[in-house]
Amino acid sequence: MKINIKRISKSNIESLDFDNIPFGKAFSDHMFVADYKDGEWQNFEIMPYSRMSMSPATMVFHYGQAIFEGMKASIDAEGNPLMFRVDEHAERINISAIRMGMPAFPKDVFKEAIRSLLCLDKDWIPKNEGSALYLRPFMIATDEYIGVKPSETYKLIIFTCPVGPYYTEPVKLITAEKYIRASKGGVGFAKAAGNYAGTLQPMKEAKAKGYDQIMWMSEDFKYIQECGTMNLFFIINGKVITPSTKDGTILKGITRDSFIQILKNKGYEVEERLLSIDEVVEASKNGTLEDVFGAGTAAVVAPVSEIRYKDLDIIIPPTDTRSISIMLKKELNGIRNGSIKDPFGWIEMIDKQEVASLEA
Numbered sequence: 146m147k148i149n150i151k152r153i154s155k156s157n158i159e160s161l162d163f164d165n166i167p168f169g170k171a172f173s174d175h176m177f178v179a180d181y182k183d184g185e186w187q188n189f190e191i192m193p194y195s196r197m198s199m200s201p202a203t204m205v206f207h208y209g210q211a212i213f214e215g216m217k218a219s220i221d222a223e224g225n226p227l228m229f230r231v232d233e234h235a236e237r238i239n240i241s242a243i244r245m246g247m248p249a250f251p252k253d254v255f256k257e258a259i260r261s262l263l264c265l266d267k268d269w270i271p272k273n274e275g276s277a278l279y280l281r282p283f284m285i286a287t288d289e290y291i292g293v294k295p296s297e298t299y300k301l302i303i304f305t306c307p308v309g310p311y312y313t314e315p316v317k318l319i320t321a322e323k324y325i326r327a328s329k330g331g332v333g334f335a336k337a338a339g340n341y342a343g344t345l346q347p348m349k350e351a352k353a354k355g356y357d358q359i360m361w362m363s364e365d366f367k368y369i370q371e372c373g374t375m376n377l378f379f380i381i382n383g384k385v386i387t388p389s390t391k392d393g394t395i396l397k398g399i400t401r402d403s404f405i406q407i408l409k410n411k412g413y414e415v416e417e418r419l420l421s422i423d424e425v426v427e428a429s430k431n432g433t434l435e436d437v438f439g440a441g442t443a444a445v446v447a448p449v450s451e452i453r454y455k456d457l458d459i460i461i462p463p464t465d466t467r468s469i470s471i472m473l474k475k476e477l478n479g480i481r482n483g484s485i486k487d488p489f490g491w492i493e494m495i496d497k498q499e500v501a502s503l504e505a
C-alpha cells in the first residue's frame with residue numbers, strides 16, 4: 146500500500162487562534178482521499194485540504210449513501226501525537242459501510258492515512274485542556290447515475306479540524322414524544338448521514354423550546370435510546386445504567402465502551418439494559434437519581450442538568466456532586482493526552498522519528 150503525498154506549499158496555521166477554536170470550522174492543511182472503482186480501493190493520496198467538484202448526478206446527493214466517523218487525536222507533554230482507539234473507529238466505519246451497501250475500507254490503509262496526516266499536521270493538534278484534533282473520515286457514493294441502486298464507485302476522505310470543548314454548560318434534554326430516530330431493523334447503529342438529517346427538524350423544535358438535545362426513545366416512547374451525538378448514562382442509587390445497544394437502534398459509542406471498561410476496571414458494576422423513562426421519573430421522585438450524562442467523542446462527558454418529560458421537569462443534582470462522571474472525564478481525558486497511563490491499549494503513539502520522516 147502506497148500513499149502518495151502532495152504537501153501544501155504554505156501552511157494556513159497562522160489563521161487559527163488556538164485559545165479560541167470554533168468547533169468544526171477550522172480545517173488543517175492536509176486531507177486523505179481514496180477512490181473505490183473496479184471493485185477495489187485505490188489512488189491513496191494525501192493532498193492539501195481543498196474543495197471538490199462533483200456532477201449534480203453524483204449518487205450521494207440523491208439516495209444518501211454517506212457514512213462517517215468522528216475521532217480525536219491529541220499530543221502528549223513530549224510533543225508526540227496520540228491516536229485514540231483508531232482500530233475501533235476503523236471497524237465501525239466498516240460496520241456502517243456494510244449496512245449502507247458500501248465497500249469496507251482496508252483497516253491498515255485507514256490507520257496509515259491517519260498516522261501520516263498526524264505527522265504532516267502535527268502542529269494543528271491543540272495542546273489546551275479539553276481541546277484536540279478532531280478527525281472526520283467519511284465515505285460517499287460517487288457514480289454519476291440517478292437510478293436507485295448501490296453505487297459502484299466511492300470516495301473515502303479524511304480531513305481534520307482542531308476543536309475546543311463541545312459544550313461549555315450542562316445540557317438540557319427533552320424526551321422525544323412525536324418523532325423517533327431509529328427503530329429495530331433500521332440503520333440506527335450505523336453512522337449514516339441520513340440518521341442525522343432526520344433529526345434536524347425535531348432538533349429545531351427542541352431548541353425553540355429551550356432544550357439542547359432530544360433524548361431519543363424507542364418506537365413506543367417507553368425506553369431511552371440516546372442523544373443526537375452522545376450515548377447516555379444514568380446513575381440510580383449508586384448503580385451505573387446505560388441503554389443496551391443489542392437491538393441495533395443505538396450507535397455503539399466508543400466513548401460509551403471506554404467508560405464501561407474504565408468503570409469495570411475500577412470495580413463498578415455497569416448495567417447495559419432496557420431503561421424506561423418511568424424508572425428515571427420514579428428515581429427522581431424518590432431521590433435516587435444521582436447523575437445523568439452524555440458520552441461521546443466530541444463532548445467526552447456532557448453533564449445533563451434537566452430532562453423534560455411531558456409536563457415534568459426532571460432536575461438532576463448539581464454537577465459538583467457527581468463523583469462518577471467527574472472521575473470518568475478526568476480518566477478519559479488523561480488517557481487521551483498521555484498524562485494517565487493507559488491500561489487498556491487504546492493509545493497509539495506516533496514517535497518523533499516517524500513524525501520527522503513526514504513533517505513538511
Ligand SMILES: Cc1ncc(COP(=O)(O)O)c(C=O)c1O
Pocket residue numbers: 215371372373374375376396397398399400401440441442443
Ligand atoms: C448518534 C450518536 N450516538 C453516540 C455517539 C457517541 O459515539 P462515540 O463515543 O463513538 O463518539 C455519537 C457520536 O459519534 C453519535 O453521533
